[in-house]
Amino acid sequence: MIIAEKKPIEEIIGYIDDCEKLLILGCNECVTVCEAGGKKEVGVLASALRMYFLNQGREVKIDEITLERQCDHEYLEEIRDVADQYDAIVSLACGVGVQFLAEKYHSQRVYPGVNTCFLGATEERGRWTERCQACGTCILAYTGGICPIARCAKRLLNGPCGGSSNGKCEINPELDCAWQLIIDRLKALGRLEDYEKLLEIKDWSTDRAGGPRKVVREDIQI
Amino acid sequence: MRLNYPTSLRIIRVPCSGKVDIIHILRAFEKGADGVCVFSCMDGDCHFKTGNFRARKRVEQAQKLLDTIGTGGERLKMYSLGSGDGPPFAKYATEMHEKIKELGPNPIKKHKKNAA
Structure with a gap:
Protein backbone atom coordinates (compact mmCIF):
# COMPACT_ATOMS: atom_id res chain seq x y z
CA MET A 1 0.00 0.00 0.00
CA ILE A 2 0.95 3.65 -0.22
CA ILE A 3 2.53 4.87 3.02
CA ALA A 4 2.02 8.46 4.08
CA GLU A 5 2.80 10.57 7.14
CA LYS A 6 0.75 13.38 8.63
CA LYS A 7 2.02 16.84 7.85
CA PRO A 8 2.74 19.07 10.87
CA ILE A 9 -0.40 21.06 11.69
CA GLU A 10 1.60 24.32 11.54
CA GLU A 11 2.31 23.66 7.85
CA ILE A 12 -1.38 23.03 7.12
CA ILE A 13 -2.37 26.17 9.02
CA GLY A 14 0.06 28.09 6.80
CA TYR A 15 -1.89 27.00 3.70
CA ILE A 16 -5.36 27.78 4.93
CA ASP A 17 -4.98 30.64 7.39
CA ASP A 18 -7.08 33.01 5.25
CA CYS A 19 -10.05 30.62 4.78
CA GLU A 20 -13.51 30.95 6.30
CA LYS A 21 -14.97 27.62 5.14
CA LEU A 22 -12.90 24.50 4.87
CA LEU A 23 -13.37 20.88 3.95
CA ILE A 24 -11.07 18.22 5.36
CA LEU A 25 -11.30 15.28 2.98
CA GLY A 26 -10.08 11.87 4.11
CA CYS A 27 -9.54 8.65 2.18
CA ASN A 28 -10.63 5.20 3.32
CA GLU A 29 -7.83 3.30 1.63
CA CYS A 30 -4.05 3.17 2.24
CA VAL A 31 -3.83 6.34 4.34
CA THR A 32 -6.47 4.95 6.70
CA VAL A 33 -4.42 1.79 7.24
CA CYS A 34 -1.22 3.75 7.91
CA GLU A 35 -3.19 6.08 10.22
CA ALA A 36 -2.34 9.28 8.37
CA GLY A 37 -5.48 10.30 6.51
CA GLY A 38 -8.51 8.21 7.46
CA LYS A 39 -11.75 9.23 9.15
CA LYS A 40 -10.11 9.43 12.57
CA GLU A 41 -7.26 11.65 11.38
CA VAL A 42 -9.80 13.85 9.59
CA GLY A 43 -11.66 14.26 12.89
CA VAL A 44 -8.50 15.11 14.83
CA LEU A 45 -7.29 17.65 12.26
CA ALA A 46 -10.71 19.29 11.91
CA SER A 47 -11.17 19.54 15.67
CA ALA A 48 -7.65 20.94 16.18
CA LEU A 49 -8.12 23.50 13.38
CA ARG A 50 -11.52 24.62 14.70
CA MET A 51 -9.96 25.23 18.11
CA TYR A 52 -6.92 26.94 16.57
CA PHE A 53 -9.13 29.43 14.72
CA LEU A 54 -11.32 30.01 17.79
CA ASN A 55 -8.18 30.77 19.78
CA GLN A 56 -7.38 33.34 17.08
CA GLY A 57 -10.84 34.83 17.60
CA ARG A 58 -12.30 33.47 14.36
CA GLU A 59 -15.07 30.92 13.92
CA VAL A 60 -14.11 29.01 10.77
CA LYS A 61 -16.56 26.44 9.46
CA ILE A 62 -14.71 23.17 9.00
CA ASP A 63 -16.51 20.15 7.59
CA GLU A 64 -15.30 16.57 7.54
CA ILE A 65 -15.88 14.02 4.78
CA THR A 66 -14.05 10.75 4.20
CA LEU A 67 -14.40 9.17 0.76
CA GLU A 68 -13.95 5.52 -0.09
CA ARG A 69 -11.08 6.56 -2.38
CA GLN A 70 -9.80 9.79 -3.89
CA CYS A 71 -8.15 8.16 -6.89
CA ASP A 72 -11.41 7.23 -8.67
CA HIS A 73 -13.86 9.48 -10.50
CA GLU A 74 -16.94 7.87 -8.99
CA TYR A 75 -15.96 8.56 -5.37
CA LEU A 76 -14.69 12.08 -6.03
CA GLU A 77 -18.02 12.83 -7.70
CA GLU A 78 -19.67 12.41 -4.29
CA ILE A 79 -18.52 15.90 -3.29
CA ARG A 80 -19.56 17.53 -6.61
CA ASP A 81 -22.52 19.35 -5.04
CA VAL A 82 -20.64 20.68 -2.03
CA ALA A 83 -17.07 21.24 -3.25
CA ASP A 84 -17.60 24.84 -4.36
CA GLN A 85 -19.04 25.85 -0.98
CA TYR A 86 -15.56 25.85 0.53
CA ASP A 87 -12.67 28.30 0.29
CA ALA A 88 -10.26 25.37 0.22
CA ILE A 89 -10.11 21.58 0.56
CA VAL A 90 -7.39 19.87 2.60
CA SER A 91 -7.01 16.34 1.27
CA LEU A 92 -5.55 13.71 3.57
CA ALA A 93 -5.18 11.27 0.68
CA CYS A 94 -1.84 10.35 -0.89
CA GLY A 95 -0.35 12.54 -3.61
CA VAL A 96 -2.45 10.68 -6.18
CA GLY A 97 -5.69 11.59 -4.46
CA VAL A 98 -4.69 15.23 -3.93
CA GLN A 99 -3.81 15.64 -7.61
CA PHE A 100 -6.90 13.85 -8.88
CA LEU A 101 -9.04 16.01 -6.62
CA ALA A 102 -7.32 19.16 -7.91
CA GLU A 103 -7.83 18.01 -11.52
CA LYS A 104 -11.53 17.32 -11.00
CA TYR A 105 -12.23 20.53 -9.12
CA HIS A 106 -10.17 22.86 -11.22
CA SER A 107 -11.21 26.16 -9.68
CA GLN A 108 -10.97 24.92 -6.08
CA ARG A 109 -7.94 25.45 -3.84
CA VAL A 110 -6.67 22.00 -2.81
CA TYR A 111 -3.92 21.38 -0.26
CA PRO A 112 -2.17 18.19 0.88
CA GLY A 113 -2.51 17.17 4.52
CA VAL A 114 0.00 14.32 4.38
CA ASN A 115 3.44 13.61 3.00
CA THR A 116 3.31 10.60 0.68
CA CYS A 117 6.34 8.42 1.42
CA PHE A 118 6.56 5.11 -0.46
CA LEU A 119 4.98 1.77 -1.38
CA GLY A 120 5.47 -0.42 1.64
CA ALA A 121 4.23 -2.96 4.13
CA THR A 122 3.17 -2.74 7.78
CA GLU A 123 5.89 -4.60 9.68
CA GLU A 124 4.11 -3.84 12.93
CA ARG A 125 1.74 -1.13 14.06
CA GLY A 126 3.55 2.17 13.61
CA ARG A 127 6.41 0.75 11.52
CA TRP A 128 6.29 0.63 7.75
CA THR A 129 9.08 -0.26 5.35
CA GLU A 130 9.53 0.13 1.64
CA ARG A 131 9.00 -2.93 -0.54
CA CYS A 132 8.39 -1.72 -4.09
CA ASP A 203 14.46 -2.24 -19.15
CA TRP A 204 14.47 1.02 -17.19
CA SER A 205 12.16 2.74 -19.66
CA THR A 206 9.23 1.45 -17.59
CA ASP A 207 10.68 3.17 -14.50
CA ARG A 208 10.45 6.92 -13.90
CA ALA A 209 13.44 7.33 -16.26
CA GLY A 210 10.91 7.11 -19.10
CA GLY A 211 8.90 10.05 -17.73
CA PRO A 212 5.37 9.93 -16.24
CA ARG A 213 3.87 6.53 -16.93
CA LYS A 214 0.56 5.25 -18.19
CA VAL A 215 -1.09 1.82 -18.24
CA VAL A 216 -3.71 1.27 -20.92
CA ARG A 217 -5.76 -1.95 -20.83
CA GLU A 218 -7.90 -1.97 -23.94
CA ASP A 219 -9.34 -5.36 -22.95
CA ILE A 220 -11.19 -3.81 -20.02
CA GLN A 221 -11.95 -0.42 -21.50
CA ILE A 222 -15.54 0.25 -22.42
CA MET B 1 -13.53 6.50 53.27
CA ARG B 2 -16.06 9.27 52.52
CA LEU B 3 -13.43 11.32 50.73
CA ASN B 4 -14.30 14.59 49.07
CA TYR B 5 -13.19 15.65 45.65
CA PRO B 6 -14.19 18.70 43.57
CA THR B 7 -17.58 18.60 41.87
CA SER B 8 -16.10 20.23 38.78
CA LEU B 9 -14.98 16.83 37.53
CA ARG B 10 -17.25 14.88 35.24
CA ILE B 11 -16.27 11.23 35.09
CA ILE B 12 -16.48 9.39 31.78
CA ARG B 13 -16.01 5.67 32.17
CA VAL B 14 -13.98 3.77 29.61
CA PRO B 15 -13.13 0.05 29.62
CA CYS B 16 -9.38 0.84 29.71
CA SER B 17 -7.32 4.04 29.45
CA GLY B 18 -6.08 2.54 26.15
CA LYS B 19 -9.55 3.27 24.77
CA VAL B 20 -9.00 7.01 25.14
CA ASP B 21 -7.99 8.47 21.81
CA ILE B 22 -6.73 11.92 20.83
CA ILE B 23 -10.06 12.65 19.17
CA HIS B 24 -11.94 12.06 22.47
CA ILE B 25 -9.64 14.48 24.26
CA LEU B 26 -9.93 17.12 21.52
CA ARG B 27 -13.72 16.79 21.36
CA ALA B 28 -13.92 17.41 25.11
CA PHE B 29 -11.95 20.64 24.72
CA GLU B 30 -13.93 21.62 21.64
CA LYS B 31 -17.14 21.18 23.59
CA GLY B 32 -15.82 23.55 26.23
CA ALA B 33 -14.04 21.45 28.86
CA ASP B 34 -11.49 23.58 30.73
CA GLY B 35 -9.26 20.61 31.33
CA VAL B 36 -9.09 16.87 30.81
CA CYS B 37 -7.37 14.29 32.93
CA VAL B 38 -6.92 10.67 32.08
CA PHE B 39 -6.72 8.26 34.99
CA SER B 40 -4.97 5.01 34.17
CA CYS B 41 -3.72 1.95 36.00
CA MET B 42 -0.13 1.94 37.26
CA ASP B 43 2.62 0.98 34.81
CA GLY B 44 2.74 -2.79 34.49
CA ASP B 45 -0.72 -3.23 36.01
CA CYS B 46 -2.78 -2.95 32.80
CA HIS B 47 -5.25 -5.82 32.48
CA PHE B 48 -4.78 -5.55 28.71
CA LYS B 49 -0.99 -5.24 29.15
CA THR B 50 -0.31 -2.04 27.20
CA GLY B 51 -3.48 0.07 27.47
CA ASN B 52 -1.96 2.62 29.84
CA PHE B 53 1.18 2.93 27.71
CA ARG B 54 -0.97 3.64 24.67
CA ALA B 55 -2.91 6.22 26.66
CA ARG B 56 0.28 7.94 27.79
CA LYS B 57 1.54 8.27 24.21
CA ARG B 58 -1.79 9.67 23.07
CA VAL B 59 -1.92 12.12 25.96
CA GLU B 60 1.59 13.34 25.07
CA GLN B 61 0.60 13.77 21.41
CA ALA B 62 -2.57 15.60 22.38
CA GLN B 63 -0.59 17.89 24.75
CA LYS B 64 1.73 18.88 21.89
CA LEU B 65 -1.24 19.51 19.61
CA LEU B 66 -3.00 21.60 22.27
CA ASP B 67 0.16 23.66 22.70
CA THR B 68 0.37 24.24 18.94
CA ILE B 69 -3.25 25.38 18.58
CA GLY B 70 -3.04 27.73 21.55
CA THR B 71 -5.31 25.88 24.00
CA GLY B 72 -2.33 24.80 26.10
CA GLY B 73 -1.08 21.28 26.75
CA GLU B 74 -1.00 21.91 30.52
CA ARG B 75 -4.81 21.62 30.53
CA LEU B 76 -4.41 17.89 29.85
CA LYS B 77 -2.94 15.59 32.48
CA MET B 78 -2.57 11.89 33.03
CA TYR B 79 -2.40 10.20 36.42
CA SER B 80 -1.69 6.58 37.21
CA LEU B 81 -3.27 4.91 40.22
CA GLY B 82 -4.67 1.57 41.31
CA SER B 83 -8.37 0.78 40.83
CA GLY B 84 -9.01 0.92 44.60
CA ASP B 85 -6.86 3.98 45.27
CA GLY B 86 -9.46 6.41 46.59
CA PRO B 87 -7.14 8.84 48.41
CA PRO B 88 -4.78 9.40 45.42
CA PHE B 89 -7.83 9.86 43.16
CA ALA B 90 -9.23 12.56 45.43
CA LYS B 91 -5.79 14.15 45.69
CA TYR B 92 -5.20 14.20 41.92
CA ALA B 93 -8.73 15.43 41.23
CA THR B 94 -8.17 18.34 43.65
CA GLU B 95 -4.76 19.04 42.12
CA MET B 96 -6.29 19.16 38.63
CA HIS B 97 -9.15 21.36 39.84
CA GLU B 98 -6.66 23.83 41.37
CA LYS B 99 -4.49 23.79 38.27
CA ILE B 100 -7.47 24.59 36.01
CA LYS B 101 -8.68 27.31 38.38
CA GLU B 102 -5.25 28.87 38.08
CA LEU B 103 -5.26 28.60 34.26
CA GLY B 104 -8.78 29.96 33.92
CA PRO B 105 -11.45 28.84 31.47
CA ASN B 106 -10.79 27.18 28.13
CA PRO B 107 -9.82 30.09 25.82
CA ILE B 108 -12.11 28.93 23.01
CA LYS B 109 -15.17 29.63 25.20
CA LYS B 110 -14.31 33.32 25.32
CA HIS B 111 -13.87 33.50 21.55
CA LYS B 112 -17.02 31.46 20.91
CA LYS B 113 -18.96 34.00 23.00
CA ASN B 114 -17.40 36.85 21.04
CA ALA B 115 -18.18 35.16 17.72
CA ALA B 116 -21.81 34.67 18.79
Missing part, protein backbone atom coordinates in the same frame (compact mmCIF):
# COMPACT_ATOMS: atom_id res chain seq x y z
CA GLN A 133 9.52 1.17 -6.27
CA ALA A 134 7.01 0.47 -9.05
CA CYS A 135 9.80 0.13 -11.62
CA GLY A 136 7.34 -1.43 -14.07
CA THR A 137 9.34 -4.58 -14.88
CA CYS A 138 9.11 -7.00 -11.98
CA ILE A 139 12.07 -9.31 -11.43
CA LEU A 140 10.90 -10.87 -8.15
CA ALA A 141 10.61 -14.25 -9.92
CA TYR A 142 14.41 -14.43 -10.15
CA THR A 143 15.31 -12.89 -6.81
CA GLY A 144 13.51 -15.14 -4.37
CA GLY A 145 10.63 -12.68 -3.94
CA ILE A 146 12.93 -9.96 -2.54
CA CYS A 147 13.32 -6.81 -4.60
CA PRO A 148 16.85 -5.48 -5.12
CA ILE A 149 15.44 -2.32 -6.72
CA ALA A 150 13.46 -1.27 -3.66
CA ARG A 151 15.59 -2.79 -0.94
CA CYS A 152 19.18 -2.37 -2.12
CA ALA A 153 20.46 1.18 -1.56
CA LYS A 154 22.31 1.01 -4.89
CA ARG A 155 19.54 -0.84 -6.79
CA LEU A 156 22.15 -3.46 -7.75
CA LEU A 157 21.03 -6.28 -10.02
CA ASN A 158 23.94 -8.68 -9.89
CA GLY A 159 24.72 -9.44 -6.26
CA PRO A 160 25.96 -7.71 -3.13
CA CYS A 161 28.44 -4.86 -3.31
CA GLY A 162 31.57 -4.44 -1.19
CA GLY A 163 29.55 -2.58 1.42
CA SER A 164 27.63 -5.67 2.48
CA SER A 165 28.90 -6.77 5.86
CA ASN A 166 27.46 -9.50 8.10
CA GLY A 167 24.25 -9.32 6.10
CA LYS A 168 23.83 -5.59 6.67
CA CYS A 169 24.12 -2.60 4.35
CA GLU A 170 26.91 -0.07 4.70
CA ILE A 171 24.49 2.87 4.70
CA ASN A 172 22.81 1.74 7.91
CA PRO A 173 23.83 -1.10 10.23
CA GLU A 174 20.14 -1.87 10.87
CA LEU A 175 19.33 -2.25 7.19
CA ASP A 176 19.47 -5.76 5.76
CA CYS A 177 21.54 -6.22 2.62
CA ALA A 178 18.90 -7.06 0.00
CA TRP A 179 21.29 -9.38 -1.83
CA GLN A 180 22.13 -11.23 1.38
CA LEU A 181 18.38 -11.76 1.87
CA ILE A 182 18.01 -12.90 -1.75
CA ILE A 183 20.84 -15.42 -1.53
CA ASP A 184 19.65 -16.72 1.86
CA ARG A 185 16.13 -17.19 0.51
CA LEU A 186 17.27 -18.85 -2.72
CA LYS A 187 19.40 -21.23 -0.61
CA ALA A 188 16.42 -22.02 1.62
CA LEU A 189 14.31 -22.70 -1.47
CA GLY A 190 17.03 -24.92 -2.98
CA ARG A 191 17.07 -22.63 -6.01
CA LEU A 192 20.49 -21.03 -5.77
CA GLU A 193 20.96 -21.82 -9.44
CA ASP A 194 18.56 -18.91 -10.13
CA TYR A 195 21.34 -16.62 -8.91
CA GLU A 196 23.60 -17.99 -11.64
CA LYS A 197 21.11 -17.30 -14.43
CA LEU A 198 22.09 -14.54 -16.79
CA LEU A 199 19.32 -12.02 -17.16
CA GLU A 200 18.80 -9.50 -19.89
CA ILE A 201 19.69 -5.91 -19.14
CA LYS A 202 16.79 -4.44 -17.16
